[in-house]
Amino acid sequence: MTEQDIEKRLRDVVKEPQPSAPQSLHLFLRELPESEAARHRGPLGHLRSALEGIPRVVVLNPNARRVQVAFGMAMAIVIGIAGAGVLLSLRQSPAAPMHNTTPGNSAPWVTPRRSTGTHQPPVQASLGIKNVVCNGVPVVENENMALPTAAVVTRSGTYLGVTGGVYGTTGLVHSDDGIYWGWDPPSSTLPNASVVTSIATDEQGTIVVTGGVQGVDGTTDGRIWTSSDDGKTWKANSNEASFKGVTVQAVAYSPGYWVALGWSNATAADAARQVAGWVSNDDGKTWNHIAPPIKGTSALLVSTAAGFVLSGTPLTTDAIDEPPIWYSTDGQSWTRAKAKDNTAQLMGPLTSATVTGMSNVYAVSTTTDGTAHQLVASKDGGMTWATVKPDDTMAYPGSIAHVASLSANDTVDGYVELVFATTSMGEGSYSHVMMSKDGGISWARLLDTNVGGPTGTMLLDLGHGWQAGTNRVLAFGDPGSGLGIWLIELLSSY
Amino acid sequence: MEAAFALADVRPVTFVDLAERVLDDAYRLAGYLLGDATEAEDAVQDALTRGWQAYSTLRDQDRFEPWFDRILVNVCRDRLRKRRGTRIEELNDELAVYVEDPFRASLARNEIDKLMHVLSPDQRVVVGLRFWRDLSLQQIADVLGVPLGTVQSRLHYALRALRDEANRTARTNGLSAEVRR
Numbered sequence: 001m002t003e004q005d006i007e008k009r010l011r012d013v014v015k016e017p018q019p020s021a022p023q024s025l026h027l028f029l030r031e032l033p034e035s036e037a038a039r040h041r042g043p044l045g046h047l048r049s050a051l052e053g054i055p056r057v058v059v060l061n062p063n064a065r066r067v068q069v070a071f072g073m074a075m076a077i078v079i080g081i082a083g084a085g086v087l088l089s090l091r092q093s094p095a096a097p098m099h100n101t102t103p104g105n106s107a108p109w110v111t112p113r114r115s116t117g118t119h120q121p122p123v124q125a126s127l128g129i130k131n132v133v134c135n136g137v138p139v140v141e142n143e144n145m146a147l148p149t150a151a152v153v154t155r156s157g158t159y160l161g162v163t164g165g166v167y168g169t170t171g172l173v174h175s176d177d178g179i180y181w182g183w184d185p186p187s188s189t190l191p192n193a194s195v196v197t198s199i200a201t202d203e204q205g206t207i208v209v210t211g212g213v214q215g216v217d218g219t220t221d222g223r224i225w226t227s228s229d230d231g232k233t234w235k236a237n238s239n240e241a242s243f244k245g246v247t248v249q250a251v252a253y254s255p256g257y258w259v260a261l262g263w264s265n266a267t268a269a270d271a272a273r274q275v276a277g278w279v280s281n282d283d284g285k286t287w288n289h290i291a292p293p294i295k296g297t298s299a300l301l302v303s304t305a306a307g308f309v310l311s312g313t314p315l316t317t318d319a320i321d322e323p324p325i326w327y328s329t330d331g332q333s334w335t336r337a338k339a340k341d342n343t344a345q346l347m348g349p350l351t352s353a354t355v356t357g358m359s360n361v362y363a364v365s366t367t368t369d370g371t372a373h374q375l376v377a378s379k380d381g382g383m384t385w386a387t388v389k390p391d392d393t394m395a396y397p398g399s400i401a402h403v404a405s406l407s408a409n410d411t412v413d414g415y416v417e418l419v420f421a422t423t424s425m426g427e428g429s430y431s432h433v434m435m436s437k438d439g440g441i442s443w444a445r446l447l448d449t450n451v452g453g454p455t456g457t458m459l460l461d462l463g464h465g466w467q468a469g470t471n472r473v474l475a476f477g478d479p480g481s482g483l484g485i486w487l488i489e490l491l492s493s494y
Numbered sequence: 495m496e497a498a499f500a501l502a503d504v505r506p507v508t509f510v511d512l513a514e515r516v517l518d519d520a521y522r523l524a525g526y527l528l529g530d531a532t533e534a535e536d537a538v539q540d541a542l543t544r545g546w547q548a549y550s551t552l553r554d555q556d557r558f559e560p561w562f563d564r565i566l567v568n569v570c571r572d573r574l575r576k577r578r579g580t581r582i583e584e585l586n587d588e589l590a591v592y593v594e595d596p597f598r599a600s601l602a603r604n605e606i607d608k609l610m611h612v613l614s615p616d617q618r619v620v621v622g623l624r625f626w627r628d629l630s631l632q633q634i635a636d637v638l639g640v641p642l643g644t645v646q647s648r649l650h651y652a653l654r655a656l657r658d659e660a661n662r663t664a665r666t667n668g669l670s671a672e673v674r675r
Contacts, residue, residue: 001660003653009604010625013526016603019596021521021538028539029513032546177644180651 147476148173148181150198153462154230155205161460162196162209170195172209174231178462178474178487186211190225190234195247200303202253207231208284210248210260222248222262222276226284239286246276254303258284259331261310265297275299275312279331293326293334300350304359309382310334311350311363323347323365327382337378340386347376347385354461356417357407362388362440364400364421373400375421375440388440399423404459404473406488420446420459420473420488433459433475433486446488509549512558513542519559519627520566525597527570527622529607534597537573541566563627563637567619574615605660612659617652620645 151161151173159175163183172189175181186193196211207227212220222243225234246262253259258280264270275294278287292299294312302309307329314324323344326334339347348366351373355361359381364373375388400421407417419436421443434443460474475486520541524534544565552561601607610618623634631649635642 001657001664003657006609006653006656006660007625009606010621012604013600013606014522014626014628016600018518018522019525019531021517022535025517025521025535025538026514029510029517029542032542033510036543036546177641177647180647 148460148474150200151460151462151474152199152201152207154201154207156230158230159462160199160207160231162199162211170197170211172196172231178472178485181485189231190223191236193223193225195220197247197249198251200251200253200258202258202283203255204228204283205230206283208251208253208258208260209234210251210262212243212247219245219266220247220264222246224248224251224260224278224284224287237284237287242278242287242289243276248278250299250301252301252303252308254305254307254329254331257281257308257331258287259290259301259303259308259328260287261292261299261301263297263299271296274315277331290332293336294324298349300353300363302353302355302361304355304361304381306359306381307331309337309353309355309361309378311353313349320345323376323385324349325382325385335383337382338384340384343376343385343387346374346387350376352402354403354405354419356405356419358415358417360417360439362403362405362419364403375400375403377440390436390440391442394421394423394434394436394443402459404461406461406473420461420475422459422475433488435488508555509546512555513545513562516559516562520562522597523563523622523627524566524570526601526626527567527618528573529598529601529610531595531597533573537569538566540569544569560633560637563623564639567623567637570622571615571619574618606656608663609656609659612655613652617648617655620648621652621656624649 148161148163151159154160159178159181161173161175161181163171163173171186172184173181174184186196190196190209190211192213193211194214196209198210199207201207205228207230209225209227210223211225212222214220221240223240224237224243226237227234243262246264248260248262250261251258260278260280262276262278263273273295275292275296277290277292279290280287292310292312293315294310295315296313299310299312304327307327308331310326310328311324321339321342321344322336323339324347325337327337328334338344346365346368348368350363350365353361353363361378361382363376363378365376365387366373375390376385377388378385400423402422404420405418406420407415417437417439419440421434421436421440423432423434433446435446436443460476462472462474473488475488517538520538521534524537524541525531528534528537541562545562548565552558598607601610613621619638620634623629623637624631629637631645632642635645638645
């Protein structure tokens with residue numbers, strides 16, 4: 001059977017005589033104005049109106065929804081006692097989520113007559129003529145696919161990413177629209193690959209993937225592969241010997257230079273070893289050693305318009321008044337960043353970072369005691385840093401996991417810079433995707449997800465670093481039945 | 495007070511009039527998407543209520559049909575998603591009680607009913623709008639508020655999944671017939 005046969009079967013369904021709407025539906029429609037008006041009369045009606053007037057947040061989990069309804073009823077009772085004045089002030093509260101209305105629309109968020117499920121319409125966050133639209137609960141083609149940890153947009157507009165060994169199966173993933181993803185095991189696309197870890201692209205469309213090849217003795221040697229045809233064919237780098245014994249773990253591109261980092265975590269001694277590094281200025285063909293100023297088995301590398309930002313465990317611990325962050329224009333020489341207001345002592349290594357179109361860098365830093373994660377930011381491309389103190393609209397500021405950003409020029413609002421962050425409740429299973437329009441001070445909640453898996457929900461801003469200004473962020477998480485992907489998109493009109 | 499009444503009177507009449515015109519189509523779309531006449535009626539009622547409450551946000555009455563379609567498919571998608579979490583046991587043919595349901599019967603006659611379970615709610619909605627509402631891909635993108643590429647992608651994967659399921663079912667039935675012989 002072919003797809004044409006299926007199409008014919010589908011079309012034939014409506015070639016038969018079609019049923020009409022039953023009389024009961026016509027009656028329901030004719031009585032709708034009166035029944036809806038009746039619902040809003042009397043004391044119960046006022047209570048219902050008050051409930052419907054409360055701005056709603058998106059809750060994708062049934063339990064959370066029940067909690068929300070209970071909370072809403074309790075709020076309505078309080079509002080009823082306090083009177084209409086209090087109701088008015090609550091509705092105009094600046095702490096209300098910014099996605100509840102569209103410009104010029106003062107109507108309350110639509111409330112269904114009966115609760116029919118957990119889905120809510122796409123969230124629109126008002127932003128002048130530009131809106132952020134968040135499509136909830138899409139699915140992936142392969143529900144067993146692991147969480148992508150990095151992705152790029154190819155010249156042809158498709159997405160290519162890696163599921164880099166955090167958990168699940170390592171491999172390359174690809175998508176035409178960001179919603180439906182397919183997965184390929186590493187060796188099916190990359191010559192001899194056994195692990196892939198990171199991906200980046202340059203303005204010419206060259207794509208670089210890092211990873212490693214496992215030898216017969218069980219040790220892994222690093223590899224870097226390049227593609228100049230949107231990922232169709234791959235070439236291993238020519239100087240393979242320089243990656244011996246160390247998996248290449250991270251890669252970034254800033255105009256003119258590629259930088260890669262590598263480390264091994266096979267033995268306890270690896271925690272004290274200096275992180276390996278390489279730089280290429282010939283489109284990824286050859287890679288020369290550099291000496292990053294960090295050690296251990298983790299590091300964070302991002303690119304800005306002017307170069308690179310690096311974070312990790314310092315080789316020495318003598319500079320406690322400086323954050324564990326460095327910047328470089330060429331990947332060879334690294335300068336230690338400064339921190340404002342003596343906040344360096346609060347900053348541990350960065351674990352997630354995003355670079356906006358203005359080269360502002362927002363990042364997640366572990367606190368120096370390692371107990372929490374906080375938002376830090378640099379407004380000069382990574383040279384000086386400060387902690388960002390969110391106000392109480394971010395419910396759980398101590399548990400930020402990932403950050404991403406969207407930025408664009410807007411004819412109404414001027415330059416627009418949106419920062420997204422995932423937070424989690426810690427003791428529970430809920431994870432939130434938050435959005436800030438003011439550099440991380442006040443936040444609106446875009447999504448709640450019921451997350452499973454050790455990494456929780458994560459964010460990818462497609463077109464990282466030199467491509468900053470992308471209009472799409474993907475939020476990944478586990479809605480309870482495999483991997484879920486949420487698309488957050490900046491639209492010019494809606 | 496009089497003005498308020500006048501305004502209140504305008505909205506219901508217009509909404510009811512416009513909704514009457516699309517009621518049959520809405521019922522059919524919900525019926526095929528959900529494969530169940532009773533559930534379709536509930537879904538259309540939900541959509542009418544939501545539409546009534548949101549009617550003031552509709553700026554152009556000429557766009558009523560796609561606007562209402564969007565509300566309706568959201569309601570149907572909710573129900574399909576909720577249903578996905580519920581295990582549905584297939585009744586043995588001998589035990590099944592025959593119920594006259596026009597949608598279920600039509601899907602069964604065209605041998606589609608046993609295949610639809612492979613589709614996600616989003617895919618089913620796209621299939622429904624394309625083949626049972628006869629909308630173009632761009633019109634579907636407008637109704638759903640998603641990019642054209644997303645619609646193309648969902649339809650592509652949906653047809654492929656239906657084809658694979660049809661072939662798998664055919665192979666299974668062939669094997670069963672051989673075993674019985």
